[in-house]
Amino acid sequence: MNVRVLRTELKRSLAPWAGVVALVTASTLLYLISEPWSETTTAWTGQWTSMALWTRTPLFYLWPLAIGLGALQGLRDHRSKISDLLTSTPRPTWHRAATLAGTTAFTLVAAFVSLILVGAVQVFAHARYTHLGWLPISLVGVLALVAATVLGMGAARALPSVLTPPALAMGTFVFTAVLARTETAAAPGATGAEPNRLVLLSPAVEKVPNALVTLSAPVHLGQTIWMLGVASTGFALLVAATPHTRLLALAPVLAGAALALLVLPADPRRVFVVDEAAARPVCDGSVCVSRAQRARLAGLAGPGKEALRLLHGALGGRAPETVRENTAMLPDGAKPQWSRTTVLFDFDDGMLAAAEGEEVTRALIAQGMVPGCSPVGWNTFGGDQFAQTVAAGWVLGDLEPLPGTGSAALNRDVIARVRPVWEELMALPRAQQLARINAMHAAALSCEGDAFEVLKGGPSQ
């Protein structure tokens, strides 16, 4: 299709409006869900992979919309009531159809790409870790939009009714939005949350779980096969003229679905995999972060080493030796796993995210002493935080609230609550203090028993 045809179609068809509607609504949706101003590592503008995954989320609505808009375009010949005239010309039908489908797909893809560009400019300013691993994620999204437009056009040509566009859009929306929320038997301890294989036929990504994960290769491959099947059926429907060939045109989409379901991962835990390259550690002495977060290493190295030195002074031989970012991916609801020799931390942890300057050391010491035993993905407040406050106070020699626990009133509450325990602990002889702290540390690392109870001299001793 040359530029002149494209320009004429842009002037005379619905295509520019399709692009405008898609861009405006999709960016509004994206800003609504992604909390773009937050400082979490999974923010839209934080990393390339997160950005690409976030731009895939509005597809749950954009993909059905593309089918509906494609169908509206496909009705144009029917509306003009000159189909007989057109069939009598030597030029094949699909020539006209292809120019129209191409224009609509072009504007929709342009809207999607501008969304990515807006994100990319911001990521470029933020992130120091650049890679191309995010490209397949966005390319599959582009392919999905093109396939949806072509399918919509083909379907509208096969069923030329004014009701076809809304019916197609609504049907697809029910598929992408409602089915995506069906509960599946996922990892032990977790219900729902993880998508099943059928849901992967929708190009929309439901959530961005972690900055270090990416979609696995089988997901890309399966979705590409499925979208090619959808596009082939759409194109075949554009060309087909008799009911018999129209039925035959449904073959590619069915074959694509069957083939894709074979390729797509059956295990929900294989959908998102850890991006090995992004998770590779970058170290400054004994303090390590993932490559994706390299920019934050400089601010963390000093406090990290200081925390290790203080822990070594307090615990002696039992102290952890390294500080590193937690790059393990556990399913939601699983029991966290901690190491005795390493202080594992997470940039999205509320305590560390809120810490500044001196407080980073306190937060890392608290994390090293009591890593916290709430199941992965859960947010609790209670015994673990009390134990952290006392333990960090014990190592540093003064009882202060931990960073990021909340309001000043809450901090006062926590301090008032743990002060008797802290005073009782400090009144003991040094050897008994150490014994109690060690017992608490062991309980906290294994997540068996309540660390705060052990610190009080409770049942586990």
Add this chain to the structure above:
Amino acid sequence: MRWLTLYAHSRQVPASLATVLTSAAAVWALTRDGSAAPGGSQLPAVVLTAGAMALSTGLGGQDLDLDRSAAIRWAPRRAAHVLLGGAIVGAVLLTVQAVGQDLATTEFVARDCAGLAGLAALGAAVAGGRYAWAFPFTWLAFAFLAPPPATTVPVKVATWMLLPAGTPAATWTALCLAVVGTVLYALAGPEALTLPPRRVLRDRNVSAARAG
């Protein structure tokens, strides 16, 4: 009577009605055994939106110029079309509920029907009957996406169609949409705000012919 038949035929009423009934039957089949737990207010909202989208395709008519040249009072007829359409969409869902599982309260259905019918009419007045379905559809997508515990007023307005009956913000949003949409459509008619270029062209030809 003859006018009504012709009007219903020209506005795709039989096809729209068939679509509404089909979607309601699908919901009935889904919830009949009670095993498919309805996801709160989402399923009825989806059904009612589908009904409003089917209704909106009939708000356009075959030939805008021909319609406008008819010497009849359009305003009450257009308003009646919107209101009756919304009432039918709601009545179908309530009937399905009567024979199957309870999905939503009557107040919920009445509020959503009124708001969605108004939204569809607004879409028809702005963009014409062919494109009006995009309005309820887009709002449904927004409602689905907003975080569930709606606390602030803007979020309540955005998710009005999913909130339980009796929420003031949602009721007022629905009422505003119903009134504004119906009045605008009744007074101005379809595509009031986006006049198709061919009309302008024709007018110009007419004036050129007169000048010549």
